[in-house]
Amino acid sequence: MSSPPPVSIVEAPGNEELPKTLSRAKKMVLLAIFCLAQFLDSFNTSALFSAIPSLEISLNIAESQSAWIISAFQLTFASFLLISGRISDVYSPKAAFISGVAGLGVISLGAGFADNKIVILTLRALIGISAAMTIPSALTLLVKVFPDPLEQARAIGVFGGCGAVANGAIFVEYASWHWVFWFVAIVALPVALGCIFVIPPQPKPLDHFESQGSKFKRLDIVGVVMLTIALILFVFAVTSGSANGWGTAMVLAPLVISILLIGGFIYWETLLPANKAAIPPRTWFYKNFSVLFATALLPYFWWNAVYTILITLWQNIYHWPVISSVIHMFPIGVLAFAMSFTGSLSRVLSPKWIILAGLGFLVIATTLIAVGGGPNQYWPFIFPAFVIGSAGSMLIFTHANIAIFQAAPPSMAGTVGAIFNGALQFGSAIGLAAMSSIQTSVEDKHGGSEEYSGRAAAFWFLLAVVCVEAFAVLVFYRTGSDHLPQTPDAPASECLEK
Incomplete structure (x- = not known):
């Protein structure tokens, strides 16, 4: 028997409807x-x-x-x-x-x-x-x-x-x-x-008769403030760690406090009804949601790592002009934009195999960058790495994004978008801090910043992260829910206060 057609988002139970006459x-x-x-x-x-x-x-x-x-x-x-x-x-x-x-x-x-x-x-x-x-x-x-x-x-x-x-x-x-x-x-x-x-104009939702006070409670201010402070401290700690040293009080204190606050946030969410929690615990158990969240940690990390390390190398060490450095980066943007039009592939193939293909591209590209970073190695190594790697990152970004919205109910679109984009940013912040520490450590022992060895070590670390992500997607992504109707919204009786 063929699987039922995907549920349209505007037809999903409990979701607001926009006018269906939009041209x-x-x-x-x-x-x-x-x-x-x-x-x-x-x-x-x-x-x-x-x-x-x-x-x-x-x-x-x-x-x-x-x-x-x-x-x-x-x-x-x-x-x-x-x-x-x-x-x-x-x-x-x-x-x-x-x-x-x-x-x-x-x-x-x-x-x-x-x-x-x-x-x-x-x-x-x-x-x-x-x-x-x-x-x-x-x-x-x-x-x-x-x-x-x-x-x-x-x-x-x-x-x-x-x-x-x-x-x-x-x-x-x-x-x-x-x-x-x-x-x-x-x-x-x-x-x-x-x-x-x-x-x-946004049509009135099912809960339009709900009081403003009741709506305000559904923002989960306590949980959101707790998590926001935790994330600010965490990002501050990992960003400062590579510059000030991981053993300093300026890094350790906010890092420890942020971890405790994240734990407190998780516990707090378990105490609230699902309709009043910022991130209901059941969110992480939607089909493939957790593995897609982990996958979202990678694309911005790869792009920003390549851009940050190489643009600094070209301008500060090779003394290339700003405009020349940026022109050499053009293949990244061009390929990323071109691959953003592949969204329809997710309706034909499982996002799992598309994401794995993207990760395979990143393995090749990251290896090329790690072994070839000299001033005369742009065309044989860096250019093909930009083409292959940016295409791979965009495949991952696009199809993880599409799949994660399919995994969660439409009424959580804003929260899901926030979680996905938060993962993109945190993966970049944490990954760049780790790569910066590796680069600095290697450069202190092998020739300083004038040599490529520190940057190469950072890219080998990035390659290891890509391989771990590929293993996680291969093992934990379940294709059984692909192209099935979206996870339905909770019944109205669960979402509205009497």
């Missing part, structure tokens, strides 16, 4: 808006990588401090994703999305005029919070606008791919780093205004 042109406009928000979020990080040398001079900051220009954004972005997801699920994803894009524009406008390192770091942290408001809400709206499983898979893939082409090196090379922020403001503010009219 294809309107859907494409909405997808473009959501993709633009994803582009701006990625632009906020990638554009400043190449601006760090000029920022160090302009703001009179040390190299060790300049890392926080990137980390301040990642810290708050990753930590506030969960509360953003809860707001999108409990209240209105449209309001959350518009607020996030508007905040992104206003704060970026101010950051462009700042010339003080404390002000820049503070505004970068606030930009991270605004950016965190856009992603879960965009994903919630996206799965409603594209209820058909095939269209939804394609849309999620394109949405993810737009972040891969974000780069602001042209502003750094031909204008100044201030224009990185002003560009975001120039784009974000009109988009936020247009979204008020373009995004369809």
